[in-house]
Amino acid sequence: MIDLHTHSTASDGTLSPAELVAHAYAKGISAIALTDHDTVAGIPAAVAAASRIGGFELIPGIELSVESKGETHVLGYFIDVSNRILNDALEEIRRVRILRGYKTAENLTAAGMPVTVEEALEFSGGGAIARIHFAKLLVKKGYCKTVAEAMRDWLSPGKPGHCSQQAITAEQAVEIIRAAGGDAYVAHLHTTGMEGSELYDFLRRLKSVGLAGIECFYTEYTEEMTREYIELAGSLGLKRSGGTDFHGNNKPHIEIGIGHGGMKIGEEVLAKMRE
Incomplete structure (x- = not known):
């Protein structure tokens, strides 16, 4: 079992990177991606913690927020966290976040x-x-x-306190992740504010600049959504990823690896992502 969408105290999770790794291992998970929002600050500690556990893999990742009509995020996997282009972009993103x-x-x-x-x-x-x-x-x-x-x-989007300003576009997010040696995947498609032909065209446009895949398995998806996104990935020649979006006590209804309880992503998903 794996979980390719998790957060630590480096962004908006409640477990430290090391605690996150220990928690995942205790739950019988063999690999996780640490995908904190707009930062890779937690990766070194997570990698160090994972290295002390036999048979456990920590995938360096990130979740970049981008300009869009809805709430669109781009996940990056297998990234080089020391990459200059990535870190220059993250510095600008931090400025906009402030x-x-x-x-x-x-x-x-x-x-x-x-x-x-x-x-x-x-x-x-x-x-x-x-x-x-x-x-x-x-x-x-x-x-x-x-x-x-x-x-x-x-x-939430559309509410009085929400501010939607982002530093980069989806295309730029894909390019930044690729520059850091990583693979880019669009996260939780149901929050993008797009569906049907609009979503198809959006993903096709991102594929033209190097998008690797989409998040086909996710805690908040219905079975119908999962089937739809698997078919969408197939029609566009995109790979499939998945994860719970675990945040610890900040999302207490979501457990690592299993989401609301019935989720389980097999290691074969990760193997196909590497092909």
């Missing part, structure tokens, strides 16, 4: 919930600031009862 954080704080304050970036950073553990950190802040200050409520009512 600006987005200030805009989020401004939006929430204008909506009657005064908050600051500095307050939200207290929840980031030194990692990149993300919506989940603002959600926890809203709960701490009594503006919302739960993190889920804060995310749903205030920080």
Whole structure:
């Protein structure tokens, strides 16, 4: 069993990279990809932890947020985290993330919930600031009862506190990942705001600049979605990846490797990704 979509405290997860590796191994998982949002800061510690475990593989990865009509992310696998092009791009992305954080704080304050970036950073553990950190802040200050409520009512796309500004396009994300020696896959297709011919054309355009595949197995997919995305990958000649989007206690309903309980991705998926 494998899980190719996980997060650590380097972005918006609650387990450190080393704790994530230990947790995955304890759950009987043979390989994970650490795919933190817009950062590779957790990879060295995760690789070191994995090297101490026989028969366990840590795949260096990343999840890049890109400009799009919906919420579109591009996963990178097998990347060289020391690559200069990648790190230069991540520095620019960090700059835009900070600006987005200030805009989020401004939006929430204008909506009657005064908050600051500095307050939200207290929840980031030194990692990149993300919506989940603002959600926890809203709960701490009594503006919302739960993190889920804060995310749903205030920080999701289209809600008052959301800021959609991103630093790069999907095409640029693919090119950056490829420059770092990695393979690019579009994550959780159901959040992109595209379907049918629009989604097909989007993926075909990305394939022309080097897209390797799409995330066909994902915690929140229905069986119908999974079948649809497998067929879509086949029609475009794209490979298939999959993962739970594990975040630890920030998404307590999702367990590593199994999602809501019934998910299981076999090692053959990873083998085919390597072909």
